[in-house]
Amino acid sequence: MNEQADGAPRGRSARVQASVHTAVRELEAEVGRDGLTVPLIAQRAGVTPSTIYRRWGDLGQLLSDVAVERLRPDTTPRDHGGLASDLTAWAEQFLDEMASPAGRAYIRDALLGDPDGSNAGQCSAYAADQIDVILTRAAERGEDTPGVETVVDHVVAPLMYRILFRPAGLDAAHARGLVARLLEGHTAEK
Amino acid sequence: MNEQADGAPRGRSARVQASVHTAVRELEAEVGRDGLTVPLIAQRAGVTPSTIYRRWGDLGQLLSDVAVERLRPDTTPRDHGGLASDLTAWAEQFLDEMASPAGRAYIRDALLGDPDGSNAGQCSAYAADQIDVILTRAAERGEDTPGVETVVDHVVAPLMYRILFRPAGLDAAHARGLVARLLEGHTAEK
C-alpha cells in the first residue's frame, strides 16, 4: 500500500522527515534561529526528540539539511539572449540571495552541521548546474564559452568568499565586474 | 604589582585567558575536536565553567578565538626575486596549510562561532596583509602589479571556496594555474 498522487510521500519515515522539516521552517520564522531546539522542533512535528537525534545526530546536522534544501535553486536561469547578459544576471541574483542575512544564515548552517562536507558539496553543485545550463545554451548559440570550473573559480568563489569573510563593500557592481573580467580574459587568451 | 619580564601577562584575567587557550589546544590533541566540551576545558584550565561561558559565550566562540590565533601567519612571505614566483610560492603554501584536515577544521571553527564576522574578517586580513607585502615588494622592483583586491578575488577566493565546498581535486597545480591566469590577465589588459 502506497500513497496517493499528492505530495504525501511513502511510509512513516518520509512523513516524519517532512513534518520535521516543515516544523523547522515554521519555528524558524516564529521564534527565530537562536530559539530553535530539538525538543521544540520535535513537539511541533508531533515526534519524540529521540527520533530526531537518531536520524540527524544533532540540531546542527538537521539545520544543515534544511538549509541545503532552501539553497536549492527553484528556477532555471533566465535566457537573456547572450552569454554575457545571462551570466551577469545570474551572478547578480546569486549575490542577492546569498548575501542577504537569511542567505548567509543558511550558508553558515549548511557548512556548520556538515561533518563530511557532502552538504557543502551539494550547494556547490547547485551553482555549477546553473552555470552549466547557461554555458550550454551559449555554446548552442555558437558563442565561445569558458569552462564551468573557470566560472566557479572567478565568479562564484569571489562572491562566496566575500560573503563569508568580508561582507563589507560587496554589491551588484562587483558581481558585474567579475563576469566582465572573466569574459574579457577568456576571449583575450583565446 | 605587575608581572615579570616573561610571557605571563598582567592580571588574573590574562592568566585565565592563557590557561584556557592552552587547555583547548592540549585537549584538542588528546580527545579530538568532537570530544571538546566546556566543562572539560574548564577543568583542565583550572577554572570554573561559568567563567568560560561569561567570557566567551559558548564553546563555538571560544574555538573560533583559538582558531583565528592559529591561522595567523608566523612569517612574512619569502622573497623569490619576482612577483610571479613570490605569488606562486605563497599560494602553494597557503593551500598547503589551509587544505589540510587541521587547516580546514580551524577555518570552519573560525567561521562557525563568529556572530559578528569579526574573526572571519581577521582571517581575510591576514591573507590580504601577506599579499600586500608581496605586491609592495614587486612594485618597488618596478614590476607592474595587480591590486590586492584582485589577487584576493582570483587566487585566495577560489582556493578557499574549493577548500570549503569542494575538497576534491584541489592541488598545487591548480594554485599555480590561478596565479598564472591572474598575471596573464593583468598584463594583457594593461
Next chain:
DNA sequence: TCCCCAGAAGCAACGGAATTGCTTTAAGGT
C-alpha cells in the same frame, strides 16, 4: 600607605537538552 571600588572569577543550584536501552508499531516482501 592604606583603603576603596569596579570588574572578574568562584560557587551552587536549577532547568532542560542530549543520550541510550528497551518496547512497540508500521511498511514491504514472501
Next chain:
DNA sequence: ACCTTAAAGCAATTCCGTTGCTTCTGGGGA
C-alpha cells in the same frame, strides 16, 4: 495473511548550559 526489519515511541539518566549571589583580585585615589 504473516513475518521480518527498520524506524519511532517511551522513559530514565547524565551532564551541559545558565544564572543569582558571593568572594577575590588588582588598580586608582585620598
